[in-house]
Amino acid sequence: MMAEPGRRRQKHLMAKIKPQALLLQSKKKKGPTRINPSTVITCNIIVILIVLSLYATYRNWFNRSSNQLGTGLENFERSVTSGESTGTHLPSYAIFNTSKGSITIELYKDASRDVVNKFVNLCQKGYFKGMLFNHVIKNFVIQGGHSQTLEVAGDWILKGKAHSQLATSPKHEAFMLGTLKPNKGSKELELFITTAPIPDLSDKLIIFGRVIKGEDVVQEIEEVDTDEHYQPKSPVGIVDIALKQEA
Template sequence: MAKIKPQALLLQSKKKKGPSRISLVTIAIYGLIVVVMAFFLFTSYRHWNRRSNFQEEDNLSSAEHDSFGDSKKVDVPKYAVITTSKGSITVELYKEGSPEVVSEFIKSCHKGRFKGMLFNRVIKNFVIQGGDVNRPGNMEDWTSRGKHYNQLDTSLKHEAFMLGTSKTKHDGGGFDLFITTAPIPDLNEKINVFGRVIKGEDVVQEIEEADTDEHYRPKAPIGIIEVTLKQKL
């Protein structure tokens, strides 16, 4: 049997003890694991960071909404100045007693629906009305009431110089205005009262004295120039 030289044995020993090489597949697997872990950590960070930002925005939005809501409650106008071709009529709005009607009235003011509106029906010792004179069935009802106002019950349910609007919904979002010129007992059946005249009663009376035709329409146009909302007088 041939003897192995010491030098050859030393070389074989070094080869056995030396580190084994890492394959490319193993490197790829470890690299993939690192990438997946990094992606997972980055995704988790973005998720929690965005969630925190959303919570802050929601809190800020809620605070702004509450603040806006409070300011709207505080800033609801208490008065309306109705400027007519005969002069100005100042009205105190019953925002607590008729909040929905007052809200609709304010919206109509902002949209300018009252600019140019005519007082199309003037019945002495009864009401003056601005709105749509062509609504079917409306003219006969109100004119008959005007003719017989002296025969109404004397128990007062509706005072003079009250501002109201018809309880009947208007097509196209219209909004008519009634101002009573005498205590009328049964108007609560027809009108939602949402204010009262506190200044300009003489203007109301002047409009009331206008010459009218047989349908109680003023012979000379009397209209609303504008309505100004105010928090304080």
């Protein structure tokens, strides 16, 4: 008889405890699931690999763009220095450093583009370094050329004294830079600086520049002593030619 009331109390206590246990279990199910540490490490590694991949892609693109830009600039600079460019890319001025002083010449790169192009190319190759003025004819021209082309001025010598009486031409005035019209296959380029108007040579000369500074140097060269063949008794010539975009 005494054991029966004890069992009833035990069942009553168990009935009270069970809902609390179920409540605790329910809370545990609803709570956040713990992430495995190995999963966290794996995710971090994946993120790092993605970032490194994006960085490598950016570097590759940046380097390729820089190389293309550098190549473009090199090609542009090479074309200018070799005289292969035309129009505004060609130098606008040539500075003749002579044994008598400096002569600045404005190049007619629009009116005589092909000749200026060839002139620039030869300048860059050093063609005019040390070139002598082989003929100096007062009131006419001073001529620069290499030894194998001296004979080209032969037919001018008898005309030299008469040219000071010719009418001035807008194209063939004094202090103009010109060269002979090229023959087929000719690779040489002689230089002529006029010291008087010479319009009757329109069919022989191509004018591709004019002296804008150093006229006094041209006149000093014109006054040098020459022999009977109009060749200077003392060497006078071009030391070098510098090309400039601005005078």
